[in-house]
Amino acid sequence: xxxxxxxxxxxxxxxxxxxxxxxxxxxxxxxxxxxxxxxxxxxxxxxxxxxxxxxxxxxxxxxxxxxxxxxxxxxxxxxxxxxxxxxxxxxxxxxxxxxxxxxxxxxxxxxxxxxxxxxxxxxxxxxxxxxxxxxxxxxxxxxxxxxxxxxxxxxxxxxxxxxxxxxxxxxxxxxxxxxxxxxxxxxxxxxxxxxxxxxxxxxxxxxxxxxxxxxxxxxxxxxxxxxxxxxxxxxxxxxx
Amino acid sequence: xxxxxxxxxxxxxxxxxxxxxxxxxxxxxxxxxxxxxxxxxxxxxxxxxxxxxxxxxxxxxxxxxxxxxxxxxxxxxxxxxxxxxxxxxxxxxxxxxxxxxxxxxxxxxxxxxxxxxxxxxxxxxxxxxxxxxxxxxxxxxxxxxxxxxxxxxxxxxx
Numbered sequence: 001x002x003x004x005x006x007x008x009x010x011x012x013x014x015x016x017x018x019x020x021x022x023x024x025x026x027x028x029x030x031x032x033x034x035x036x037x038x039x040x041x042x043x044x045x046x047x048x049x050x051x052x053x054x055x056x057x058x059x060x061x062x063x064x065x066x067x068x069x070x071x072x073x074x075x076x077x078x079x080x081x082x083x084x085x086x087x088x089x090x091x092x093x094x095x096x097x098x099x100x101x102x103x104x105x106x107x108x109x110x111x112x113x114x115x116x117x118x119x120x121x122x123x124x125x126x127x128x129x130x131x132x133x134x135x136x137x138x139x140x141x142x143x144x145x146x147x148x149x150x151x152x153x154x155x156x157x158x159x160x161x162x163x164x165x166x167x168x169x170x171x172x173x174x175x176x177x178x179x180x181x182x183x184x185x186x187x188x189x190x191x192x193x194x195x196x197x198x199x200x201x202x203x204x205x206x207x208x209x210x211x212x213x214x215x216x217x218x219x220x221x222x223x224x225x226x227x228x229x230x231x232x233x234x235x236x237x238x239x240x
Numbered sequence: 241x242x243x244x245x246x247x248x249x250x251x252x253x254x255x256x257x258x259x260x261x262x263x264x265x266x267x268x269x270x271x272x273x274x275x276x277x278x279x280x281x282x283x284x285x286x287x288x289x290x291x292x293x294x295x296x297x298x299x300x301x302x303x304x305x306x307x308x309x310x311x312x313x314x315x316x317x318x319x320x321x322x323x324x325x326x327x328x329x330x331x332x333x334x335x336x337x338x339x340x341x342x343x344x345x346x347x348x349x350x351x352x353x354x355x356x357x358x359x360x361x362x363x364x365x366x367x368x369x370x371x372x373x374x375x376x377x378x379x380x381x382x383x384x385x386x387x388x389x390x391x392x393x394x395x396x397x398x
Contacts, residue, residue, distance in 0.1 A: 038334055043314055054305060061297040069290050073275055076282060085274050097263075097271035104262040112255045120244045120251070123318070127325045128332035135333040138348035145344045148351050155358040162365040169372045176379035183386040190393040210397065 019055055019110040038123050047121035051113045062105060063098070070094045244315035252302050260291055 040046045073090055077083050123129070128136060140148075242250070268287045269276040276283045306312055325332075335342055 037337075041335070042318065043309065043311075045309060050305065050309070054301065057301045058298055061294060061301070065290055065294045065297070068293070069286055072286055073272070076279065077275075080278070083278075085278065089274055090272075093272045093274070097268060100267065100271070101259075101263050105259060108255050108258050108262075112251050115251050116248065120248050120315070124322060124325075125331045126328045127322050128328075130321065132333060132335075134349065135342070135345045138345045140344045140348050142341075142344075145348070148348070148355070152351065152355055152358065155355065155362060159358060159362050159365065162362060162369055166365065166369050166372065169369060169376055172376050173372065173379065176376070176383060179383055180379070180386065183383065183390060186390055187386060187393070190390070 019051070019106060019113045036117075036122070038129070039121060042123060042129055043121065047117055050121065051116065055109055055113075058109065059102075059105070062101060066094055066098050066101075243319045245312055245319075248306075248311070248315065252298075256295055256298060260295070263291070 036047050043050075070090060074087055077085055077087075077090070265284065265287050268290075269280075269283055272283060
């Protein structure tokens with residue numbers, strides 16, 4: 001059983017449209033459908049779906065209860081001997097009453113649905129849900145957002161460069177330590193030599209050593225000269 | 241003004257009331273006239289049971305819907321939110337339906353924090369590196385100095 005299909009003005013009996021929940025699907029242009037997405041975000045369900053669920057449940061209860069009524073009556077009739085009332089008669093009565101009830105049911109439900117969708121299950125246009133506060137606190141265009149991301153990218157790169165620089169500096173610092181240690185060792189050698197000289201009172205050992213080195217060099221030069229000269233003499237002798 | 245929870249209850253109660261009024265006993269008896277003539281008292285009792293059963297089922301369904309959806313709490317919460325916004329006039333922001341666009345504002349505070357953190361870290365690194373660079377330069381100087389000293393000694397021993 002379906003409700004009356006007429007759409008129309010509320011308040012006129014038998015011409016009120018069935019509840020939104022009960023209407024058959026129409027083309028999008030015929031009915032302006034407000035998806036109530038923001039309300040759905042808040043409630044966790046679509047208000048229209050909620051109304052539909054309630055409509056179907058109420059309708060089911062109406063039919064069920066009527067069936068029970070009918071069942072009780074039929075049973076009572078069975079208990080009465082010589083009863084002239086047939087079950088199809090009772091069925092007709094039920095249908096009559098049900099049709100009447102359904103009409104009022106649809107009309108009343110449509111009113112209830114309207115109130116609930118407009119006043120209870122709705123969020124007024126000027127209201128912003130707390131979870132969306134950031135949207136008004138931090139409005140951000142695509143360009144601004146991109147600029148922010150670019151800046152972060154640049155900062156990250158700079159940071160990486162600084163880290164690399166830090167590594168290089170620390171490495172050099174370590175190397176310097178080693179080199180310095182070597183050089184200081186060398187210097188220490190020289191210092192020890194000086195100390196030895198001083199201890200053994202060789203006067204100016206350095207000067208004598210230097211003189212010795214020079215003398216050796218001179219000797220080497222003289223030796224070379226002598227060798228050359230003797231070679232020449234030998235050659236001369238051979239020729240003679 | 242009544243809260244949403246109150247309004248919800250009132251509206252449902254009104255619906256039931258009017259439905260019961262429409263489905264009056266007179267109407268019922270009129271439809272089931274044949275049975276009524278036979279068993280008037282039983283008709284009355286059946287009708288009473290019908291009405292009470294219908295009301296009970298409907299009220300139970302409403303309770304179930306309220307519990308499942310946690311409606312009581314949500315209604316009160318929404319009332320509060322609407323109350324806090326009562327001085328506003330302009331339409332508020334609504335989701336654009338484009339997630340990439342809507343998520344920007346949500347990310348901005350985090351990105352800004354991240355940026356501040358990076359700037360701070362970068363500054364610290366730069367400062368530290370400045371100091372270490374100074375040590376390195378000083379180290380180069382002292383090495384040069386040592387080299388000179390050694391050269392001088394070398395010369396002296398020539």
